[in-house]
Amino acid sequence: MTTDKDLLDGQLEHWQRTFVANPEMYGPDPSEPGAYARDLFRREGMTDVLELGAGQGRDTLAFLRAGLNVTALDYASDALAGLERAAKASGHRAQLTAVAHDVHQPLPLPDASVDGVYSHMLFNMALTMSELDHLAAEVARVLRPGGLHVYTVRHTGDAHYGAGTAHGDDMHENGGFIVHFFDRALVDRLTPGCTLLDVTEFEEGGLPRRLWRITLRRSEAPQ
Structure with a gap:
């Protein structure tokens, strides 16, 4: 099963080794969706942001x-x-709270405690459909009414979709990394308590990876 503890522990160890071996693998500049989210959050006058992964x-x-x-x-x-x-080193340590956390578990924040939530390909991790449902609900829980959720996912038009070792639920393993590829129905499904504002396709990296950047707004009142 994809959710086998040994498989998930293997993903953690693989990421740990990758980060240790490549301490600057992504470079110093923000990603395209990161720059988009930064500008959007700033325009909206936001103060507190949760970043997943x-x-x-x-x-x-x-x-x-x-x-x-x-x-x-x-x-x-x-x-x-x-x-x-x-x-x-950049003089911003006081603004940062860094927490080691596995998103298979409930998010370690109170209800309605952040203005925005952001992640880049975190929802593509080795998460089953039920685990994705739970994570989306947790994001909605910690967002304040009117808050924004911006996340990116590799989708089923990506070159790696269907390649490598299959683990069920549209998850495929290539190069030691397990990716849960999204179709549009899954994007529409993961909107509890939120309104879907935008889905924008973009490409990244050398393959290139094909992704969607998704923007949702938390409802002002419980649905």
Whole structure:
């Protein structure tokens, strides 16, 4: 089964080794969706942002430089330690809360405690459909009414979709990484308590990877 503990632990170890071996693998500049989210959050006058799967923090640092307070979650503690060092070196350590966390578990924040939630390919991790449902509900729970959720996913038009080792639920393993590829029906499904504002396709990397950037707004009142 895809949710077997050994399989999930293997993903953690693989990411930890990757970050240790490549401490600057993504470079210092924000990703395209990270820059989009930074500008959107700033235009909306937001203050507190939750980032899921912050990794080495190229988008986190862009949020911090824009004046946002960021709670950065990742299950690779080595990456978070590097992010904390980078935030301190840039003079933004006080704005950052870094927490080692597995998103299979409930998010470690109170209800309605953040203005925005952001993640870049975190929803593509080794998460079953029921686990994705739970994560989307958790994001809605921690968002304040009117808050924004911006996330990206590789979709079923990607070159790696259907390749490598299949793990069920449209999950496929290539190069040691398990990716849950999204179709449009799954995007529409993961909107509890939110309104879908935008789905924009873009490409990234050398393959290139084919992704959607998705923007949702938390409902002002419970649905």
